[in-house]
Amino acid sequence: MEIVFTVLILLLAVALSGVIVRLLPFRLPLPLVQIALGALLDLPNPGLHVRFDPALFMLLFIPPLLFADGWRIPKREFFMARRAILMLALGLVFMTVLAIGYFVHWLAPEIPLPVAFALAAVLSPTDAVALTGIAGRDRIPPHLMHILEGEALMNDASGLVALKFAIAAALTGVFSLRDASISFVIIAAGGLAVGAAVAWLFSIVSARFLAVTPEGDPAPGVVMTLLIPFAAYLFAEHIGCSGILSAVSAGMTMNYASLANAGPVSARVRADSTWTMIEFVFNGMVFIMLGLQLPHIIGRALLDAHESGNAQMWRLVGYVAAVAVALYALRFAWVWLLRWFASRGAARHGIVNAVPGLRTVGIMTFAGVRGAVTLAGVLSVPEVLANGVDLQGRDVAIFIASGVILASLAIAVVALPLLLDGAKRGRDPRTVAEERLARKLAAQAAIRAVDGLHETTTAGLDEAAAAHATDVTARVMDVYRRRLATLTDDKQPADEARRAEAFEFRMKLAGMRAERAELLALRNSSKINDETLNKLMREVDLAETALTTRGRNKG
Template identity: 75%
Template sequence: MEIVFTVLILLLAVALSGACLRLLPFKVPLPLVQITFGAVLAWPVFGLHVSFDPELFMLLFIPPLLFADGWRIPKREFFLQRRAILMLALGLVFMTVLAVGYFIHALVPVISLPIAFALAAVLSPTDAVALSGIAGKDQIPAQLMHILEGEALMNDASGLVALKFAIAAALTGVFSLRDASVSFIVIAAGGLVTGAAVSWIFSMVSVRMAAFTEEGDPAPGVVMTLLIPFASYLFAEHAGWSGVLAAVSAGMMMNHLSVIHVGPVAARMRTNSTWTMIEFVFNGMVFILLGLQFPHILGRALLEAHETNDKLVWLLLGYVAAVAIALYALRFVWVWLLRWVASRNAVKQGVSNAVPGLRTVAITTVAGVRGAVTLAGVLSLPMVLSNGMPLPGRNVAIFIASGVILVSLLVAVIALPLLLRGWRHSGHDPHATEERLARTQAAQAAIRAIDDMHNTVTAGLDEAASAYATDITARVMDLYRRRLATLTDEKEPAERARRADALERQMKLAAMRAERATLLSLRSTQQINDETLNKLMREVDLSETALTSRGRFRS
């Protein structure tokens, strides 16, 4: 029962954190609110302590979150920015393990070189979820955000694989760069193939299941999508490959399959709503778990150091500050070098001012927020060596990793708004042109389809029936003609069409709200039951959602 109560309390904390964010008089990033909730729950008065099991955490939370990120991330932009993403996700991780690992070993002699490399490896992954929560939606330029999201998507795997080799070196005392490089390629490739294969198989099975269920009920297919990230992760880990990359690959394959096989509207809507809820709940629980661990890790270590020697407290804090500065410095230099190489290549191709300046480098540096993967990785360090002796420096490594996570979050909260001030998009959506093109061509295709349907339907009708069908055709076609009128480049006709469209939208919204009020009134007087109410309310809600969505585009 204790586990049940703990889960319920965590879910309640997630819900309350979202509600409190709207009640606060000032803007605070949601991850920071959730971490604060976790820290408050860790207070001895509440008596809530959740043991952080790294393996269970990696299995339960990481696969679905990475799967959702891989499913959601724009594939075109990911491919276009692949060089920058790989240089950050692979090149920077390698340099972090090497340079920061030696730095940590020199700074804290009690931490052996393999453990220093392991600590540097767990400090290398970044957290795009925390970043987006801190920066806010559409605050960071889209191109840079795609790079940061792609980096966070890929460097979890590279950092955790590097951690695996570092731990093996610490336990055995043997390390071969050649063997590690070959193993890394095999582990990465195996994870990518496994994730793609599992996603494809499960998707095909869910499609078949939907065909056999009554009225094409999408629920079994939605449940199947929930199993994909866990199955991908477990199969890959069982084979000795990267479960993290398998989850990412499964999400990307799911995106590809959803484009090729367009399923029923009900299935898409239910799947999207389900995964939106899962992302919110799981992300919230991840940050609340972080908050729950910080008082026990940081507070206990500082208290023990204070009881031993006051100077040890400042020494531990100095370790955290020094490692954080080293990480920021290395990231700044690495990103600046990437910018410099890109600018040289641009100049050779005759393009001037093609690469943004130091402001972008600074934002990219500060955006390297560490999160739960770092904590899970450092807590997975073994407690004893192969000879049974305690692993030297483990507690200090855990303290440093926890402190760096907290520092990176606070630095991002303070510095990102300052760096982004005055650098927002001037009301221009970078994808507005292609969206307008898509809407125009879709409306034209709809008009052609209506015209073809009209010719087919009226072929064998008499004059009265044909006139009636023509009237219906004109009314349906008029919707798309007016939509095309709002998309034209001619100002006066477009403005007139927009005013008419806005008036029609206001009338339709008023009508839908009246429908909703009437349905609720009928339910309250027991003239209709809950099943009828839910069915009709869903129809009104879907219509209003589509209407308001088009309204946001036109505004």
């Protein structure tokens, strides 16, 4: 029963974190609140300490989160920014492993070089979830956010693959750059292929055997979707490929497969709401688990250092500060060079003043926060060598990694709001223009479809029935004509149409809320049962959700 209570307490902590963020009089990032709650749970009273199994953590939490990110990341923007993403996710990771690995070994000679490389490998992945929680998705300029999300999707795999070779070198004392490079290509390509294959196979099976009629239950298909990231991860790991890249690839492939095999609305609504809840719960659990581990790791290391003398304790703190500064300096230099080379290329095409801005470079630098993947990676470093001797430097490496995680989160909380103050933000103008064009073309297509259906339907009707059909057609087409009127380039008619639409929006919203209140009153007076209430309330809820979502997107 203990594990049941532990899971329930963790779920309660996740829910409370969302409530606390809303109740606080000042803005505090959700990940920091969840880490703080986890740290509180690790206190002697209540004393909830969960044993952190890195392999189980990587299997249970990381695949679904990366799958969801791969599904939702804008594919066009990801492809357009592929050069910057690959240079950050591959080039910066391996530069970090080399530069920070040698730096750590020089800074702390008690850490052997292979263990220093392992530490540098786990410090290389960034955490886009923590970044979004700290800075907010809408505050970071869209083109930068796309790069940061793409980097976080890919560098988990490259960092953990580098960790794998560093651990092998630590255990065996043998390392070959040529073999490691070939293995990395095979592991990465194999993971991408496995994930794509699993997702396409599911899409075929889903379209053939799990096809849902408008009256059918979409739950089986949604549950099967939840299993895809785990299947992709396990299959890839079983054949020695990257499970993380497999989960990412499966998510991206499912995006295309779901669009190619468009199912009923009920399935899409159910799947979207299910994945939204899973992302919130799993992200929360990740940071609460992180908070549960950090006080124990850091406190034990500082206590041991204190017993050895204050000098040792301050030496450990100095290690964390020096490694954090080195990481930021390397990332700053790498990002600045990338933008400098990009500006040189733009200048050759006649674009003047294409120089790297320090604000942008600073945002990209401090956005490289570290998270739970770093902790899981460093805790997966084995405690003993093959001959049974303790692996030297492991505890110091774990302390440095934990300290850098906290330092990166704390620095980002302070630095990013300052850098983003005054930065260009909001939606990409090109995306806004594309949305406007899509709304116009969709409304025009709807008008043509309604008009065509009207002609075929009224062909054999008598005069009275044809007049009634014409009235119905006019009412339906009027919705789309008014929508087109709000999208016209003429300012005065568009403003009038928007005011009319805003008034209609308020009227519809008032009507729907009155419907809901009346349905509840009917149930409370036993004039309808719960089954009828739930059915009718769902209809009203979906209609209000569609109405408010469209109003919010337009605003």
